[in-house]
Amino acid sequence: MAERVLPGQSVRLRPAAPTDRRSVYEWAALSDLTAAMMGPPLYPDHPVPSWEAFCADHGPHFFDGSDLMLGRCYIIEADGEPVGQIYYNDIEERAGARRVEIDLWLRAERYTGRGYGTDALETLCRHLSESLAVEVVMLQPSARNPRAIRAYEKVGFRRLALPLDEARALWGPNDYEDSVYMVKPLNTTAQVAQSGARPFADNRASYDAVADAYAREIYDELRDKPFDRAQLDRLAAAVGSRGVICDLGCGPGQIARYLADRGASVVGVDLSDGMLAQARRLNPDVVFQQGDMRALTTVRDGAWAGIAAFYSIIHIPRAQLTAALTELRRVLQPGGLLLLAFHLGQGELHLDTWWDRPVNAEFIYFQTAEMRQALEAAGFAILEAQEREPYADVEHPSRRAYILARRAE
DSSP, X not given: OOOOOEEOSSOEEEEOOGGGHHHHHHHHHSSTTGGGTSBTTTBTTSOOOOHHHHHHXXXXXXXXXXXXXXXXXXXXXXXXXXXXXXXXXXXXXXXXXXXXXXXXXXXXXXXXXSSHHHHHHHHHHHHHHHHHOOOEEEEOOBTTOHHHHHHHHHTTOEEOOSOHHHHHHHHOOOSSTTBOOEEEEOOOHHHHHHHTOOOOOXXXXXXXXXXXXXXXHHTTGGGGOHHHHHHHHHHHHHHTTSXXXXXXXXXXXXXXXXXXXXXXXXXXXXXXXXXHHHHHHHOTXXXXXXXXXXXXXXXXXXXXXXXXXXXXXXXXXXXXXXXXXXXXXXXXXXXXXXXXXXXXXXXXXXXXXXXXXXXXXXXXXXXXXXXXXXXXXXXXXXXXXXXXXXXXXXXXSOOEXXXXXXXOO
């Protein structure tokens, strides 16, 4: 891959050369910003490295581009002069998603507060997504560095809601005793384009737009769906006290509510901020968190004993279906159960308006046979597959399928 300068709004990222190595070290270890990042008195747990230790941690590939998958350093330039550095380290595949850790520091205090760091982050993230198909990036400032945390939050990084030991198991060793693991999902346009799939519709914004109406119309739907209630009763009984059941794609939380009322330990996950706000309002005793079922970056391996995914898989493009199901397998305990519900049919349904509001939402119909095949390819054993007719005057008039599967070993 030919390397190029990466243009941002106020900075540009120049691929570092071997001659930049010493400067990058000195900006970290010998500048007026060093004490804000490492070494005593504030960071005795993260000592200032020697030149030799720095070179051991930042090998030649960072500065000569010899292995772009192993890592690369860029010099942040503004107004024709170097103002800092940013690098990514060791792109890896995990649970069907490509992810990487990044780090940056500026050259001196006089370059802070100008937006250079945030612009560099956005520029590098865009490059990683478009050119290297990276889907998730992580960085880990210290909790003692609130200025850095605020800057990262401004460009879309969110803290992992996990204890430090669980975050470490998910993302690797912590740099500080109080490392704050922060992640940012990137769009997957490059990967979807390579697979031949259509671009993912803006379902997140669409659900945000209709969240209040959706909650008003849908929250009580299980009252008129005895078949659905029976499937959830079976899931709750089968999981029992083995652990948490996740309502994945929870919307306003009606599935989580039903399971919790039957004694299950539950958590709800949804991509839409608007839906999460409705879920928390309607179910203040249930924990809800944001997540993308294609890359559940805040969820450790084997976290859940069961998943109820009712009509959330219908937003996953066919080209990403097996990878998404593989991610669900990752977060299930060995032998964990997945109850999947989806609309039967072929093709897709696109909505430009929903409850009289403008949206850009896409719903994908699946056949039972193709879903079974994708589940088995993702490492699930099918326990049961059922289909039913729609409930008239209660729901969208499509036939439904329900598959109960177990994580296979």
